[in-house]
Amino acid sequence: MTQVVGLTGGIASGKSTVSGLLGQVGFPIIDADLVAHRLQQPGQPGFERLVERFGRSIVTMDGSLDRQRLGQCVFNNQDARNQLNQVMQPLIRETIMGQLAGFTKAAVPAVILDVPLLFEQGYDEDCDLVVVVTVDKATQLARLMKRDGLSKTAAQARVAAQMPLNEKVARADIVIDNNGDDNHLRQQVAQLVKRLN
Secondary structure, three states, X not given: OOEEEEEEEOOOOOHHHHHHHHHHOOOOEEEHHHHHHHHOOOOXXXXXXXXXXXXXXXXXXXXXXXXXXXXXXXXXOHHHHHHHHHHHHHHHHHHHHHHHHHHHHOOOOEEEEEOOOOOOOOHHHHOOEEEEEEOOHHHHHHHHHHHHOOOXXXXXXXXXXXXXXXXXXXXXXXXXXXXXXXXXXXXXXXXXXXXXX
């Protein structure tokens, strides 16, 4: 039986780093962001539906999706965020469930379901175990500002647009604290790997 491990955390919490470490030791990763990006390529159903919903202003000169412009639309507007989710989530869920079915059929012992909106989109119900990567607010904001080149106000708006990390932590089976150094993070991931093997 394939164990489905949900992995989530707040924006800039270090979830992608943890996902990468789990992938390095051989766990298959289903990355919801990667699935969404593929579905949003020109010619794919997500791209077509987004342009239909939000207009041509979200398309770059070369015909691809302008993620920055789309992000500006949705992070400051709850209605627009809801519309984005209505367009993309059914497509993402269908793709993810297809991939999970493939891993289950292949009798893979465990698969990591890396989903930023794990709880918000109900993916936790598809998981046997939920892992949340957490970080303190100041570190989260600093990382987000540096990573995405955002002002403090813009970074705070992106953090505020998500479910609070303390709520995710309260619903987690395992919490990985990413406030320490790289070695501390790796030790916690090693403990998780031991539990999954």
